[in-house]
Amino acid sequence: xxxxxxTPSHQVTQMGQEVxxxxxxxxxxxxxxxxxxxxxxKVEFLVSFYNNEISEKSEIFDDQFSVERPDGSNFTLKIxxxxxxDSAMYFCALRASSTTDTQYFGPGTRLTVL
Amino acid sequence: xxxxxxxxxPVTLSEEAFLTINCTYTATxxxxxFWYVQYPGEGLQLLLKATKADDKxxxxxxxxxxxxxxxxxxxxxxxxxxxxxxxYFCALSDPLRGNNRLAFGxxxxxxxxx
Numbered sequence: 001x002x003x004x005x006x007t008p009s010h011q012v013t014q015m016g017q018e019v020x021x022x023x024x025x026x027x028x029x030x031x032x033x034x035x036x037x038x039x040x041x042k043v044e045f046l047v048s049f050y051n052n053e054i055s056e057k058s059e060i061f062d063d064q065f066s067v068e069r070p071d072g073s074n075f076t077l078k079i080x081x082x083x084x085x086d087s088a089m090y091f092c093a094l095r096a097s098s099t100t101d102t103q104y105f106g107p108g109t110r111l112t113v114l
Numbered sequence: 115x116x117x118x119x120x121x122x123x124p125v126t127l128s129e130e131a132f133l134t135i136n137c138t139y140t141a142t143x144x145x146x147x148f149w150y151v152q153y154p155g156e157g158l159q160l161l162l163k164a165t166k167a168d169d170k171x172x173x174x175x176x177x178x179x180x181x182x183x184x185x186x187x188x189x190x191x192x193x194x195x196x197x198x199x200x201x202y203f204c205a206l207s208d209p210l211r212g213n214n215r216l217a218f219g220x221x222x223x224x225x226x227x228x
Contacts, residue, residue, distance in 0.1 A: 006157075033215070043158070043203060043218040056215060091157060093216075101146045101165070101207045101214045107157035 004106035006092050012112045016081050021109045023075040023092030031095035032075045033103060034067065036060070036088040043091070049075065082113045116141045118204050120219035128227050129196055135189040135222050137178075137204035145206040147171075147180055147187040148216070152201040161189075161202070199226045 005024045013019050023032070034046040047057040049067050066078045079086055089110050093103040121136040139145065149161040149171070162171030167182035176191045187204060204219040 031214070035216070042220050043205075043216075045215045045217070048215055058215075093158075095214060102148075102160060102163060103207075103214070103216060104160065105150070105158040 004092060004094055004104060006090075006106040006109050008109060009107065010110045010112070012114065013082055015084060015113055019079050019082055019111060021077045021079075021090050021092075021111070023077075023094075023106055024073065025075070025094050029094040029096050030098070031055075031103075032067075032069070033093040033095070034077050035091045035093060035105075037091065037108075038085075038088045046077075079111075082111075084113050087111055087113045116145065116206055116208050116217045118206055118217055118219035120204050120222055124223035124225060126225045126227065127194060130193045131226075133189070133191045133194045133198070133224065135202055135204075135224070137187045137189065137219060139185050139187065139204075139206050141185075141206055141208055143208045145208045147178070148205045148207065149176070149178055149187070149189050150203045150205060150218075152203065152221070154200070158203065194224075194226045196226045196228055199224060 007022045011019055032049040035043050037043045045058050047061045047067055048055045064080050069075045089108045091108045092106040095103050117140045119138050146165045148163045150158045151161045152158050162173040164171040164180035167180055170179045178187050178189045180187055201221045201223050203221045205216045207214045207216050
């Protein structure tokens with residue numbers, strides 16, 4: 001199973017602040033995803049990323065969110081102006097290639113917006 | 115659209131008991147089906163998967179069979195251990211959607227009592 005790390009493990013921020021969550025795949029993957037899990041609720045898809053561009057995004061992924069892979073390694077999720085309802089666990093997931101449909105998840109970042 | 119339904123409520127059982135967690139799905143195409151497990155304080159780990167009708171996924175004593183006629187993918191284990199205490203998520207991925215976004219069920223908390 002591929003290793004995926006996420007940093008930070010826990011982020012506490014004030015409402016209106018910008019946060020950047022990072023995902024670092026240990027091995028080469030082509031497809032990247034962000035999901036979130038609000039406490040006690042379903043894991044929800046946010047966005048998928050392939051070939052350095054967004055390939056699909058959900059209705060949750062509005063203008064406050066952005067993703068990039070600036071150095072060809074780290075995959076980041078930025079929230080420009082956090083809201084209380086952004087408090088959740090954010091999971092990065094990776095898929096190796098188009099010939100597999102299995103996604104492997106990172107340990108998650110717990111974001112708390114005060 | 116694609117969706118996954120898991121039985122309501124936590125599951126509490128004694129060690130060595132038989133575990134069943136129900137999962138049904140709705141999909142427009144021919145999805146791949148997954149069970150992910152989330153141990154306390156950790157991220158999502160792939161437990162098992164099945165990619166076509168009548169396939170059986172198995173891992174760590176857990177099994178689930180892809181039943182197209184009943185659109186189900188119920189998870190079973192014959193004899194649970196305390197270490198199986200976790201949250202279990204059923205999920206599907208529709209390969210017709212090129213990005214293979216995952217749709218998750220709400221999850222079931224399983225508590226195994228010694």
